[in-house]
Amino acid sequence: MGAADYQVDEKGHLEKNNYLNCEKGLKSWLFTIDHKRIALLYLGAMILFFLVGGLAAVLIRLHLWSSDSKLLSPDMYNVLFTLHGVLMIFLFIVPGIPAVLGNFLLPLMIGAKDVAFPRLNLFSFWIYLLGALIGFIGLLDPVWLVSKIKGSAIGTWMPLDTGWTFYTPYSTSTGAGSGWGTIIMTFAAFVLGFSSILTGLNFIVTIHRLRAPGLTWFKLPVFVWSLYATSIIQVLATPVVGITLLLLIAEKVLGVGIFDPEKGGDPILYQHFFWFYSHPVVYIMVLPAFGIIGEIIPIFSRKPIFGYSAVVFSSVGIAAVSFIVWAHHMYTAGMSPFSQAFFSATTFGVAIPTAIKVFNWVSTMYKGAISFEAPMLYAMAFVFLFMIAGTTGIFLATLGLDIFYHDTYFVVAHFHYTIQGGAVIGLIAGLHLWFPKITGKMYNKKLAIFAFWLIFIGFNVTFLPQFILGVQGMPRRYAFYIPEFEPMHRLSTIGMFFNAIGYTLALLNLALSWVFSKEKAPANPYKALGLEWQAPSPPPHDNFINTPIVTVGRYDYGKPLEDLGLKGGVSG
């Protein structure tokens, strides 16, 4: 397809022959190897899981409205919070930003035509769906259903109620289907992990081998650096959860007690292996969001990112430190005092790079020309929410305090501020920022800002009271609680309504604008620097009309685009 075949209008919009309409039909979508289409397939599947997980959260919050509410039986409550945890973590936020925005933007940002292994990319998507399918089967107590058909069912039908952490010996003894539910569920986690490993592997090789000429390591965008750090963690942490599953199966099949205390095993060893994977995974979730915020603030402040090398090294620093902090989830589990002190010290090591990042973002805005569009509002909200998330993280890292705060609502509020306030707000901000590039259209700006305020207020009203519940000493995963905790739970449930409506509105706004908006988005709506803005929007199959040569730095704002040799849109 020579350069002439693409009719790109003067504003850089490619109406015909872009990656969306160059091939038609379901088969061209389901077996595509174009990284942009795979990104959209991931986005569709993930929004579905996000809504189901969100529904579970709504039910949980409604149940917790009163201290002895009859809405859910204790078993059903346990099943719902397990479903909420598993869906939101394994199926929505872990693949979240890397699989959608990472897949779509990485090749565009480094001037490549596609990721290094396109077919492997498609294979990881199908593995992801397979994992999701097995996960759902695992949740619904298949062993009992099968034995029911065979007529030898014992006990009652009991979906998985072990929580997303599957702590042994509870998960392998009386969990759903006498432990088999956990085995199938962890197998689903392994399959999903495999998809995550392959995505990480793909990104690392792409960044190493497929950079455009002239794009050295320290000219890479901040988002690409955060994807690089995330991929390192994905590749190096995920296998551990896979093998932990195999040990669970071996324990059940061989009748051996690796984690089962009756047979000489040590349940705390399971927690070691589980958190060795599960702590780095929370950095897989939040690091890409740091990258997105690091992209948004320079664009809307018209200022270079403050201290580029500091931001880059802190991303890789967080990835490195994330491997030596895992046991701060286990202070009260009965570990040796020395290891508690050690892991408390290393956990504080994570606070430093995060603080550096926040300081750099705020300093970027100094003397800028700041405009308040939806992505910028999300980015500023992110800084506020992540300050609360970071500082409450300090509370939980402090050994003495965590003895009290472990497994209370303080922890619930902390990780919701980090994951929802961090990663999900980052994902929504990224979707809004690159919406014109992905769809070639513009979203309704007023509705987007209204939805932002709904999310911001709803989120804070939902989770700030939970910090107070934590201080009052209310434990996690409680279906019923003593009356003193009722006022805060009511406030939190009220906040949940705004939060839920806010998210639905934001996603609806994007979806409807994609379908009905007539406005043709230019290639560079924000007059930003950076390779992905030089490709037409929506980009063609091979991303760029002619391969871009990087002359201008990504953050060299301060001069009109024309002087920098960019026609305010399509390069060259």
Place this chain on the structure above:
Amino acid sequence: MKIVPEKASTIASDFDFLNLVLFIASAFFTVAIVGVMLYFAFRYRRRSNEDLDKTPRIYGNHILEIIWTAIPTVVVIFIAWWGIVLREKMFAVDSDHITVFVNSWKWAWEFRYETGKKSSGKDAVLVVPVNKPVKLILTSKDVIHSLFIPAVRVKQDAVPGSYKYMTFTPTRIGEYPIFCTEYCGTQHSTMMAKLRVVSQEEFDVWVNYVETDEGPSAELGKKLYSELGCNACHSLDGSRLVGPSFKGLYGSERELSDGSIVVADDAYILESIQYPLKKLVAGYPPAMPAYSLKDEEYLGLLSFIKEVTFGKDQGEELVSILLDEDKVPEDDALLQPEQRGARLVQQKGCVACHSLDGSQLVGPSFKGAWGSTREFTDDSTGKVDEEYVRESIYEPNKRIVKGYLPAMPSYQGQLSEEQINDIIEFLKSLK
């Protein structure tokens, strides 16, 4: 509504102090940084489009970056050290302390003192003297539980297969909630206990009063019923909790999960206590833990279950003499008519619905029934006399007392004329 739980131990004040310092530092930094951001946002907002490209190209400032890396590092090291010191203080064991052995199982705590005093089950109480260090030694029978006393600011997981310890010195008399904070299944949220801090004298009295092990009476059974946590799953009023209800259990037929039918006699009940999963009743989850108890405890539980089924009532020694197999003469003829009636009422299962102590079960109670006038569902009234009793036995649904269900089966052809007379004599004796 108090935010911070009461300060009930020596460590609580140190804990709250560090907590407060961290809260102030965090609030200060958050407000400062977000304030600066908002100030920048307002001060440098984009006024018009042409100053779009007049922003200064500031790429960074090494001195500033070094400063804001160094300061947080120092602050963070200080907090880390302070946290570690606080933890050492929390778990430092004072030499003269009283030791309490804490055992936990699916959904109940058990506190056992060195004097043999034990408090366990749904309403277990950890009683400790004020201003005296306590050392708890924790373990669990099945899954990981976690003992958390907010008022005392300590928490420790009870890991099955090993022993963990925790310690505190209570300073305020009062009663504080104890939670289980490690997820352990269905009743995780109601697996609570109480910490009661009392004066030293009161504690000495309490801890040395160890109930003597009475004979296998129903009272012991009733105490075990709550202490062992049976009340968590087996109700007394017929309603279904996690397990089958004890009401109407003894002597009834039960369909097991493998389809076979078994009569819930002494052997079945004793076996189900020791090996619950052997004969699992259909439709119930295999969630009951095994109990290894002393013999008289088994018999106590058994007699309690019998008592729940047959009801303790005013004519109890009369009935109990009868039911006590070895004392009762085999030959019916030697018995008085009302004694024969009492046995019939039990054998034919009347007591399953008609209680003998006045409490309302499925049907009206026999106690005080004879001679009373009853109002029926068709608003007619009638006196309970021989003719009414005989009619109710043959066609129970002919006249039903208001407020009761037509659930009584007809005994047509199962009771001889002479047996009905015995029952009537028994009803008369039950005035």
Place this chain on the structure above:
Amino acid sequence: MAESVYSKVGGRGAPPVYHHIDPINAYHAAKFGMWLFLATEILLFSVLFTAFAIYNWAYFESFQHAATKLDWKLGGLNTLILLFSSCTAAIAVYKAQINDNQGVVKNFTVSFICGLAFLVIKYFEYSAKYRHGYFPGTELWNSAEFSTQYKNYFGLYYVMTGLHALHVLIGMGVLLWVIFLARRERFSEKYYTPVELAALYWHLVDLIWIFLFPLLYLID
């Protein structure tokens, strides 16, 4: 579907044509990707090594005693077999680099046969243990005399060697696939990526066994 990547553009043994990457870069990218995959395999086994290490420390005597049940002679023979197969795999890569497809076939076939021999010996070891009763399910295994520490040792032993044997099987499958391609003269000095990747995977399988052998068979 994108056009078949195996279209024989540029004659026999020419590298496949991709729209997004040139052939030399594709070779280096594929090798780098394979090394990353090997990193995940190392981590996969690292959890097993950690579990074995901690239980070896915790139950040292019974692990010592249980280890004597293993036949170190068969273990040693297996080590030599795998080393030899690793050597022939490396030679096969050399053969591919000098356009000698039949050399690749010969060497990989030798490696394949060594893999087969390894699995056969493994089968003898397992069946010998089954006869002695050190296998889950036998009456000795369930008897009280078989302490839980023994069970832990043998449990870990079967998981580690079983997972390793599975990897040997996968490696043999990969070798077979490359032998099939080499017989059709697919490789040349300009394109031998699959040969190199198959050899890399096979070397990893040998590496894992180099550590498994002393840990399991020779520890006391």
Place this chain on the structure above:
Amino acid sequence: MAELGHVIHPRVFWKVFAVLVFLTIITVILSPRVSGHIVDFGKVNILIALSIATIKASLVLMYFMHLKFEGPWILVYFILPVSLLILMIAGVFIDNPLRIDPSPEVNLS
């Protein structure tokens, strides 16, 4: 085009193979279980066996897998997982052996 990847002659491979076999034999001889405790250093045995295995592994890596002639990044992505293995073992070993649990003779049943 020939220099896609570095070429090593089979002679080198056979030499490396010989060294590997020799090292294996040494490991077997040195282990007391086989040689009937002629030379027994107690706990140190494991360290000796593992260090010889590490030498063998590095030989296979350097020559058979051409790591010696590869770019630095491939070496980095080999060192990382190995260091994580060591980190994991260290993390678990600072927990289990150093626990201070009350003595088990406390009767709780």
